[in-house]
Amino acid sequence: MDLDTIRAMDAADPLRDFRDRFELPDGVVYLDGNSLGALPKVTAARMADVVNREWGQDLIRSWNSNHWIEAPRRLGGKIARLIGAKDHEVVAADSTSINVFKALSAAVQLRPGRSIILSETGNFPTDAYMMQGLAHLSGGRIEQKLLPADQIPAALNDQVSVLLLTQTHYKTGRLHDMAALTRAAHAAGALVIWDLSHSAGALPVDLNGCQADFAIGCGYKYLNGGPGAPAFLFCAERHHGDVFPALSGWFGHAAPFAFDDSYEPGAGIDRFQCGTPGILGMAALECGLDLMLEAEMAAIRLKSQALGDLFIALCEDRLTGFALASPRDAAQRGSQVSIRHDEGYAIMQALIARGVIGDFRAPDILRFGFTPLYTRYEDVWLAIEALAEIMKTGEWREARFATRAAVT
Amino acid sequence: MDLDTIRAMDAADPLRDFRDRFELPDGVVYLDGNSLGALPKVTAARMADVVNREWGQDLIRSWNSNHWIEAPRRLGGKIARLIGAKDHEVVAADSTSINVFKALSAAVQLRPGRSIILSETGNFPTDAYMMQGLAHLSGGRIEQKLLPADQIPAALNDQVSVLLLTQTHYKTGRLHDMAALTRAAHAAGALVIWDLSHSAGALPVDLNGCQADFAIGCGYKYLNGGPGAPAFLFCAERHHGDVFPALSGWFGHAAPFAFDDSYEPGAGIDRFQCGTPGILGMAALECGLDLMLEAEMAAIRLKSQALGDLFIALCEDRLTGFALASPRDAAQRGSQVSIRHDEGYAIMQALIARGVIGDFRAPDILRFGFTPLYTRYEDVWLAIEALAEIMKTGEWREARFATRAAVT
Structure with missing residues (x-):
């Protein structure tokens, strides 16, 4: 699985045009739409x-x-x-x-x-x-x-x-x-x-x-x-x-x-x-x-499951030390994947500092939400890239003692 | 009491500058801020x-x-x-x-x-x-x-x-x-x-x-x-x-x-x-x-009472057939004056059609709210003018059978 393959998945995604209907900040991979959904452009007007x-x-x-x-x-x-x-x-x-x-x-x-x-x-x-x-x-x-x-x-x-x-x-x-x-x-x-x-x-x-x-x-x-x-x-x-x-x-x-x-x-x-x-x-x-x-719920579900499957596959391919907290079977899973790590809080803070926004749920869960109207397969790739990088550099250690922030 | 006197009251009002801080539609005398307050200009931004x-x-x-x-x-x-x-x-x-x-x-x-x-x-x-x-x-x-x-x-x-x-x-x-x-x-x-x-x-x-x-x-x-x-x-x-x-x-x-x-x-x-x-x-x-x-509550109360007193005075001077439903003593009254009329509903509809917005409360109450940050003494004058005109022309009769609308 390489980035070209993943970009081809985005190009073939029947929901791909919906992403442009949302405001999404530059440089951010937003995997927290299950906590606060992104802003539809039409909402501002x-x-x-x-x-x-x-x-x-x-x-x-x-x-x-x-x-x-x-x-x-x-x-x-x-x-x-x-x-x-x-x-x-x-x-x-x-x-x-x-x-x-x-x-x-x-x-x-x-x-x-x-x-x-x-x-x-x-x-x-x-x-x-x-x-x-x-x-x-x-x-x-x-x-x-x-x-x-x-x-x-x-x-x-x-x-x-x-x-x-x-x-x-x-x-x-x-x-x-x-x-x-x-x-x-x-x-x-x-x-x-x-x-x-x-x-x-x-x-x-x-x-x-x-x-x-x-x-x-x-x-x-x-x-x-x-x-x-x-x-x-x-x-x-x-x-x-x-x-x-x-x-x-x-x-x-x-x-x-x-x-x-x-x-x-x-x-x-x-x-x-x-x-x-x-x-x-x-x-x-x-x-x-x-x-x-405007979207078909069946298409949303299909893409949601594919995003989750991709996340799990890349996670297992690229990372060690994390345990899957979500069902592996996409049929048993909502539109998120959660993984466990004893240093979950610090790792999530380091991820957010790199612009990859998921959230942490005590005691040890890193939660990533997939919102098929605006989440790309490439976002999943970028999130795993960032996570692998953070584990390699050990930069998460710096976030270890940061104040635990309240996010809903 | 004439319009010049009333305009002088507005000119001397210590709260007069607050009115410009609100959006108020042209041609409307808004006496319903006790149902929905007007939009502060700063709110839009x-x-x-x-x-x-x-x-x-x-x-x-x-x-x-x-x-x-x-x-x-x-x-x-x-x-x-x-x-x-x-x-x-x-x-x-x-x-x-x-x-x-x-x-x-x-x-x-x-x-x-x-x-x-x-x-x-x-x-x-x-x-x-x-x-x-x-x-x-x-x-x-x-x-x-x-x-x-x-x-x-x-x-x-x-x-x-x-x-x-x-x-x-x-x-x-x-x-x-x-x-x-x-x-x-x-x-x-x-x-x-x-x-x-x-x-x-x-x-x-x-x-x-x-x-x-x-x-x-x-x-x-x-x-x-x-x-x-x-x-x-x-x-x-x-x-x-x-x-x-x-x-x-x-x-x-x-x-x-x-x-x-x-x-x-x-x-x-x-x-x-x-x-x-x-x-x-x-x-x-x-x-x-x-x-x-930003305003002094004491100044708000003083003006509110004066607006109500003016409304009652003009009402009794210019109109017949209405009964005061509010306490005459300003100390016993909130920031509104209500008057009764058997045809209250139709009369309020006719008033609203003329751009004077108060509200009707069953069975017979016409309610006028005074919001001192944006209500002028002249608004009270204009409201009574419109009311007198409506009673003179009988135009309220046309509104008599209009559907009773829900307003909060």
Whole structure:
């Protein structure tokens, strides 16, 4: 495998023209789109328009004239197409954490006689934390349980109201079998919430094909919605009418502008809105969604797997001392490859200093995300080149004692 | 009172130069800054910078290098200066509705033996709705009670855990006596949450002087933070250590990037953060805050009262058929004047068609907000002129059957 071969892969890539639709800084190999997606070029112009014209000139009238009021549903409908849902089953709103709470509190309400909310040890922390908050608030009626993934199926019993799992593990990229685990939960009478933060926009997801009950996910990773973009929530149509939302804000009311004293849930998915939507964030997220919807998800998945396979092959060919933390089988893996090294933190700092941006996850994981709309095969080559160079020169030793920085 | 006199008032206004710091569309008299504040000119450039440079070029590194991670606390500290709080008692986060839930769930936790959460009938609906959601989620342990304002003091007993009131009424602009009601609640052993949505940036607020326990409020009204801007939450320092947050997301964790399975509340006010903050919204809100902090709150209040007094005087001089819905005494009034008319909806539509933007609140209220940084005395004159003209020509009749539009 040489650079010519790799450049030929880029030349033959059916998605190659998408890269030019993104702003990417010179001299940077960006393999952290699973933490913050890159800026679509169109977003800059759209943000100027929403600020200057819609807010500045049209002011309050924009809620109607520029369709701000419809943004959560409109964006939800676009996200639905990426995750195998109907457009009236998804809403863009709030943060992923808040949406976890909405889904959890709805699920426990739908299974009133059951006390256990179940998830996986090592799941992305905010999922576990939001469960803990709900359990604490319940004053003992709800109990949180975290188990290693392989013990989950056996733990699904008639005391479990809901199973909350992240489809693509944030550290390793390991994929859960959504269909099988959903079936297992349903067989025990439990509901399932899927966290799609590292799945939506990264691989084909078929929520309704799997009979999923709820899902939540993130707008700022593979959906390229910008830092802290609005998140999303899916609730299967069959549950809509039975949920009285715990976060029953005025934007989820059946008639918000009637200003009644009493809350009446809005129709369908509308009841999962809460406060006034952040329109600037919505505008940026919509640009990311529109761009992604131009591509074929099957092509994205194919390239994502090829990028990951190439990374693993070059890694094993060129490097020693690293252990693969992700599944080797691309079918079992999301759109990232993680490798372990005891000096992972310092090595990642040295890589970033060379303009190769991945991220570090404690205690020892170097994580590289592949975003097929703008990641080239050559980027993978350059990343491995830099990594090999860093290990050869030992320059990572200088980064060893640098302050551990917070990156999301 | 003639136009020359009024123009002389504008010429003598110590805040007159602030108007030029805002984008205001030609031909519009904007009296709806209490629904959506106008765009500060500096915000457009700042938004381009946060999008193009911070997101586009610096990407994930911006969480540290451009201080995104500190935004909720940094903005909270700025808001604190407007509401009589210490900078470590306020955080900018989520929506007003979500923050109501955070404050309510914290307050009931601090008063575990008490079952009643109390508010006012006709309070801004989302406050009541969020109470209802919490009560529903509690499965009967918490009961929501809404009473007319004059019955609140007598209802404060040893079953009330928390009193939630909006300081400035959204419809009438009537001010509650924050100090007296907080004292009364405390005398009954209850806590108080103040909704400052129509107060922050509109008038001097002294939360700590009143010994308030919690407060929440809105970033997109008088703080000029943009549509759906992040909201804020105040928790008095004395309560920080005793609250285990119900919305216990990873951004409120003591060490978010340790990725532990178990939630440990962050120090102080940090625990009231939840998910990843929306950085685009934060950037716009910070521009509004910085601009507001250049002005003296005492000068803002003085002008706000004078604008309201002028509106009432001209209204009574020039119009018949309208009833004053706001307190006549400026000391009892926020930064708005509301008037009633049976045909209020149609009249407001006709006004908006003439470029005078206020808003309508069912069933019969025409609401006019005064934002002293950009509202001129002449704007009040022009609004009354237009209103008088509309009543004379009867052109409002044409707007009578227009679709009732949703505006926030």
